Amino acid sequence: MSRTPAKRRRPEARPEEILDAALAVFTENGFAAARVEDIAARAGLSKGAIYLYFSSKDAMLNALVERSAGALASASERLVASGGAADPEAAYRAVLTMILTTMTDQNVSAAPRLVLAEAQRFPELAAHYRAHVIDTGRRTMRALLEAGVAKGVFRPVEAEAAMRAFAGPVIAHMLLTTVFQAEDDPDTDPADMAGAIADIVLNGLKPREGQEI
Template identity: 60%
Template sequence: MSTKTRRRRPEARPDEILDAALSVFVEQGFTAARVEDIARRAGLSKGAVYLYFPSKEAMLKALVEQSAGALATAAERLVSVGAPRDPEAALRGVIFMMITAMTDPDISAAPRLVLTEAHRFPDIAAHYRDQVLETARRAIATLAADGVEAGTFRPVDADMLMRCIGGPCLGHMMLASAFDFHPKNLREPVDVADALSDLLLHGLKPREDA
């Protein structure tokens, strides 16, 4: 164990620590998890862990940036490239990206931890808001504006559109991960995303082309 630790590349250690932290947080819960447990899982000393992350909170913030933060940034890039050409396709792409990511336990674990712990750790909640939600807000505002300019969407409040997109995706994640409750007829992320996109775009009223 010690030989492997000495030979490990220093630049790889932050990712190894975060992998270990995520496993321990999921198994024990964020509050109960101890830094020494994370260090043991990573094959490092407790002091070595503190060289990279000063606290459990810092680890969870880094995990947020690594997962949900990266997802929000990718969605913003997708919108910036795709929305001016085809706002509806961009919207469907964002929903597919979110559903696909949220059904991946490694990506959804950090957001689920934040949802559980936000009320006890306001600093973590604020970090999630700044790194994830504000990025998502910009992306959806751009998508809404491009859709209106193209004549594809009617004018709507962008913050409410963000909730209409994010709410069902978060709901799907919680139903699937916490309760193992899946749609009976839609198992693949692309099918779930298409169904959500269709409901968002067309609602429940019969369509004239139906």
């Protein structure tokens, strides 16, 4: 009696399968309590096979950060590099829309949320996140501000404050659409929210000339 050949994984697909399994285990058990053997079982691999691709749990979470928030930060930097000089305001709005829309996906925001929860206990995770996400965001915001000032559409401001004014709403949106989401929360389109936030950041809260209060 012949057996049906088992489906063989392509070696190049295994790192992504391991990361998917790690994300599921980290989300269910928390990073500190997660075990490599649990990740291996979820991925359908031996514990030894996991170590062929990742040296530790930390390496897996760092890789998850790089393929989610890190990839998004890099995409934002490329967007600003390609279009920021021509229309800084449009680039600002486009980056904010892209980030809020993408981070609404819980599979994308899961790794950043794990780092936020564990960073104080695992400073090496925080350092990796800073290098691959925060530092990229700082460069991007600095480049965008310089382009806006040069074009006369932004006034000179402190770059670090501007970065925090951008990042704060992103973090709030991520948490309010995942960790703190309630059933009766309004169903807000991320693109609409990005537009509203951009309007407040770019124009402030003070009434505009001729606007009725």
